[in-house]
Amino acid sequence: MSTSLDLCEQIPLAVRGRHETWNFIRNFASSWVTPLEEADGYSESVLSATEERLGISLPAALKEAYALFGCRSDLTRNQEYLLEPTALYIDHNALIFRHENQGAALWGIRLADLQHPDPPVYHSWCEVGNVMGEWELWLGRFSLACLDLILWESLYDNRMPTEYRDSDDKDLALVEQLYSELPSFEGNDSYTPFGVRWFTGPDLLLCYTGVDLRVRTRTREALCSIRESLPGDWLYE
Template identity: 45%
Template sequence: MQDFAEHWVAPLAEGDGWAEADLAAAEERLGHRLPAALREAYGRFGRRTDLTANRDPLLDPAELHLDAGGHLLVLRHAKEGATAWGVPLDELHRPDPAVVLESDGSRRPWLDRLSVALVELVLSESLHAPDGHADLLEPLDVATLLALEDGYVQLPFPDYPVFSAPAGSRWFAGDDVLLRADDGGALRARARTAEALDGLRKDLPGNWLRADGA
């Protein structure tokens, strides 16, 4: 995340993380110690909303709470809809516990390591960056998907479900671009520059949402 912030957004700096006192106060209020992976993330970049809160934010330590049933520590909320990410209380003793997704009254596995879920959070939030270097291609047809697989590098990231792709998603990278292909027909892209985004649109032509500058 330090490397990603430096090359894609802005370098991490002193003050970008929450202080130990903030984390200790959250733990005292909740009655549970936070997993080491979450503590490390909060301490290094937890206050960087440009990394963690473009759409579905990582909650501040003071906002962490238990779900209605008292069985899940909720750490992230969707901007729209009753969807949340969290760690089951019986997993909190692990340094890097599994994360589940709770939506519309049902719960399903998300990722089996919190550290990976936090990486996913930052990457996915980058797809909604307000700098204009993000776009959405929908639908993602078979020909475009094959071109994506042939011309871009798939990142070593586990398959996992997202809202629009219950069967899973995959991450790819190219020259100054990151892409998430959602099984179900959508491709989200984040570029480091406007030129890189224009090059991606030419390489993978289709119905890009912001191709006209919208």
């Protein structure tokens, strides 16, 4: 695997537009997982059949994402699942495309926004009795929700060293001191939901959620290093 991808340098480029986002995802897959190949995306005929089944036109960004990496479960279906085209469905006036692995949350595009090439994404918690809560804005563009998805799912790839533990304010101060924070943005250029912060260091990617720390490393040596730098009860995911 290549080690040349500078995440801090590439993130500002990735948020400029959806085609730049797709380039970032290609580069991230090559550097942190395995390169994308033509067979990793769904064909135009599959996506057209989905549109016919649902009776809608899918946004351009959604079709581009599914055509690029939609078949790569290692990038998209470790924890919160990107639904396969045959599983996409409409509910509560939205096109649902992502589920939390135990059904506790949903992500969707409102039907009223489907005409936009790269529409905003909304999120809803499923409450007691599987009753959906209100839709809340997640991220301003579908492509950026895909960037968030790819980074987040990388933390749950059990083929690579991944761990997590509860965190506190002291942890955050130490993380800020030891690691480089990935650039963050507001409004339609944000690629992370509120409260989530990403950091990187040699061969590691670390996510601070406000509740816990989650880390993905490329090597066992990098995992040992973060255990020493941030001591505590790390748990294997």
